[in-house]
Structures are given as C-alpha cells and as structure tokens.
Amino acid sequence: MGTACCTNRSSVRVADVQNIPQHPKENRSIDSNQHELLRRQKSQLFQSEGADSTFIEISTPRTGKLIKWKRGDLIGEGAYAKVYQCLNIETGELFAVKHFTLSDDIKKIEREFYNMKKEVSLLRDLNHKNIIKYYQTELSEDLNCIDVMLEYIPGGSLKQILQKYHHLEETIIKSYGKQLLEGLGYLHANGIVHRDLKSANVLISTKGVVKLTDFGSSKKFEDLDEQLSKSLKGSPYWMAPEVVRREGHTFSADIWSFGCLLIEMFNGSPPWSNYSRNAKEVLRMISAPDNFPDIPEQCSNSLHDLICKCLKRNPLARPTAKEILNHEFFVTDENLHDNSSTGLIG
Numbered sequence: 001m002g003t004a005c006c007t008n009r010s011s012v013r014v015a016d017v018q019n020i021p022q023h024p025k026e027n028r029s030i031d032s033n034q035h036e037l038l039r040r041q042k043s044q045l046f047q048s049e050g051a052d053s054t055f056i057e058i059s060t061p062r063t064g065k066l067i068k069w070k071r072g073d074l075i076g077e078g079a080y081a082k083v084y085q086c087l088n089i090e091t092g093e094l095f096a097v098k099h100f101t102l103s104d105d106i107k108k109i110e111r112e113f114y115n116m117k118k119e120v121s122l123l124r125d126l127n128h129k130n131i132i133k134y135y136q137t138e139l140s141e142d143l144n145c146i147d148v149m150l151e152y153i154p155g156g157s158l159k160q161i162l163q164k165y166h167h168l169e170e171t172i173i174k175s176y177g178k179q180l181l182e183g184l185g186y187l188h189a190n191g192i193v194h195r196d197l198k199s200a201n202v203l204i205s206t207k208g209v210v211k212l213t214d215f216g217s218s219k220k221f222e223d224l225d226e227q228l229s230k231s232l233k234g235s236p237y238w239m240a241p242e243v244v245r246r247e248g249h250t251f252s253a254d255i256w257s258f259g260c261l262l263i264e265m266f267n268g269s270p271p272w273s274n275y276s277r278n279a280k281e282v283l284r285m286i287s288a289p290d291n292f293p294d295i296p297e298q299c300s301n302s303l304h305d306l307i308c309k310c311l312k313r314n315p316l317a318r319p320t321a322k323e324i325l326n327h328e329f330f331v332t333d334e335n336l337h338d339n340s341s342t343g344l345i346g
C-alpha cells in the first residue's frame with residue numbers, strides 16, 4: 001500500500017498565491033528561500049491560463065464527485081509517469097492512477113505541466129469503448145506531483161502480453177487490430193492524432209477488450225486546414241518516415257504506426273528492432289529514402305497485404321482507419337471476436 005490518500009476536496013486545491021508566507025524568518029537558509037520561490041512559481045503556474053485552461057478547470061472530476069482513494073502497487077511505468085493500482089475507499093472499486101512527479105526546475109515544470117494538461121484535456125472529452133476512461137486529476141498538497149485517475153485494466157499492456165507470450169496468432173491480431181482501429185477511427189473523427197501508438201500504450205482487459213491509452217504525445221487539429229505538425233513525437237520503432245523527417249504529419253502517421261503494431265503482434269518485437277536497439281540508428285533507417293521495415297514472410301497473404309498498405313512511405317497513399325476495417329484481413333473470418341456483438345465489457 002502506498003502513501004497517497006486523498007480524502008477531501010480541500011486537500012487537492014491549488015494553494016492561493018496570496019496565502020504563501022512572505023519569508024517569515026530572517027536567517028532562513030538559501031535552500032529554503034529557493035524552495036519557497038519555486039513553490040510560489042509553481043502556484044502561479046498552476047493558476048495561469050496557459051494552454052487554454054487553468055489547472056482548476058481541468059481538474060473537475062468527470063463524474064462530478066471527487067473519488068477518495070488510496071494508492072496500491074506499481075503496475076506500470078512509462079517515460080513520463082508511474083502507474084499504480086488504487087482503491088476507491090468509499091466503494092471498493094479499483095482504478096489506475098498515473099502519477100507524474102514534477103521536476104525541481106521551473107522551466108522543466110512548465111513543459112511537464114503543459115503536456116500533462118494537454119493529455120488530460122484531450123482524454124476527459126473522449127468516450128469510446130476502446131479508449132481508456134478518465135475520471136479525475138489532482139495536484140498534491142506540496143505541489144510536487146499530479147495524479148490522473150483512469151479506469152483500471154487488470155490485463156496490463158499489449159507489450160506485457162507480448163513479453164509473456166512472445167507473438168500472437170492471427171485470430172488474436174484480428175481481434176485486437178479491429179478494436180484498435182475502432183478506437184483510432186473515433187480519435188481521427190474527433191480531429192485527434194495519437195502519435196505514440198505502440199504495444200506499451202495499448203491495454204488489454206481480462207475479456208480481451210482493447211483500450212488505447214497514453215495521450216501525452218497526441219495532438220488535436222482544431223481546424224482541418226491547420227498546418228501539418230512538424231514536431232518529432234512518438235517512439236522510434238513505430239514512427240512514420242514523415243514524422244522522423246519533419247515533413248509535416250497528420251492522421252496517416254498513426255496508420256503507419258498501426259502497421260508497425262501488426263508486425264509487432266505477429267513477430268513479438270517491433271520492426272527495425274532486429275537491426276538496431278539504438279534510437280538514432282533506428283531513426284536514420286526509417287528516414288532513409290525507399291527504406292521499409294521487414295514484413296513477416298510466414299503471415300497470411302491478407303495480413304501481408306494489409307501491412308504493406310499501412311507502410312506506404314507516401315502518407316497520402318495509406319488507407320484510413322475506416323477503410324482498413326473493410327480490408328479482407330478483417331472481413332473474411334466470420335468468427336472474428338467482436339466485443340460489440342458479444343456484449344463484452346472491459
């Protein structure tokens with residue numbers, strides 16, 4: 001059992017800037033002055049309107065009522081956060097909490113806070129069976145940590161499944177792939193590019209239901225005429241050539257990553273990983289003109305064809321998520337696991 005236990009709304013409110021003590025002791029050490037200054041800067045930052053909303057605005061619980069909870073075991077860790085299981089102390093329900101520890105440098109904190117706010121403001125508006133459900137966000141009383149509460153998926157990530165079972169049969173790839181496309185299609189229809197699609201960001205419930213998670217790199221295109229994004233976002237093995245080359249990317253970058261995920265599910269490891277484990281080297285291979293990842297030879301003709309279609313170097317030549325759902329790989333097998341028809345729940 002961990003330490004965090006948030007039992008009332010006041011314990012998570014952002015402190016009022018005016019209420020912070022103004023250097024009460026004359027002989028205070030430099031360390032404590034710096035600490036105080038940082039606390040003041042953080043407090044101001046959390047109340048600022050940066051990225052369209054203050055922290056208080058985004059921290060309104062989705063259900064309208066703040067969930068009181070206790071932290072449990074560590075269940076996962078990504079590049080930015082640690083994820084713990086947690087217990088609703090009023091109802092006994094289990095949740096997951098994504099725990100961000102802020103740096104101790106205000107410039108870094110600004111970036112971390114901006115990214116976290118972006119992730120939460122995207123996630124809280126999403127409502128789809130194949131996308132992780134968001135509940136609430138809280139700031140710790142000492143202003144050092146932020147906890148984002150999510151639906152708990154006991155099966156863990158697809159990466160963990162691949163580590164245990166090494167590779168998947170095509171029937172499972174069809175089931176997971178179809179559900180991923182449903183989630184991705186919903187995101188794209190709402191103007192959102194995920195930008196970090198990979199097995200560690202795909203969760204699998206005990207009933208085999210797929211939940212897309214980690215919107216920390218995602219971007220919402222408010223206006224479809226908006227300029228293509230040129231930022232380098234994502235994880236090397238799954239990155240589309242136009243992302244690596246910073247030529248401007250949009251929804252079709254997720255389709256490339258989906259193709260990489262199909263390879264990863266079939267082989268048990270992502271494309272390019274058989275050549276190099278060095279990120280720079282992988283990025284160099286992806287960006288080299290006319291370079292393609294190896295496509296598994298033992299897979300069915302329809303899976304082979306689908307992977308080739310997703311991995312077109314020209315982003316405009318790739319199919320959309322909706323079009324892929326009509327590809328023969330997904331439509332030929334009548335016994336496909338379809339969570340909408342079997343009434344499975346996460």
Ligand SMILES: Nc1ncnc2c1ncn2[C@@H]1O[C@H](COP(=O)(O)OP(=O)(O)O)[C@@H](O)[C@H]1O
Nearest residue numbers: 076077078079080081083096151153157200214
């Ligand atoms: N809701 C959840 N239920 C169960 N496990 C989760 C959940 N969210 C994340 N995890 C686990 O934690 C890991 C890291 O989470 P993620 O949101 O991807 O963090 P980061 O943004 O740091 O990459 C995931 O790969 C997964 O193993």
Ligand SMILES: [Mg+2]
Nearest residue numbers: 078200201214
């Ligand atoms: Mg992640």
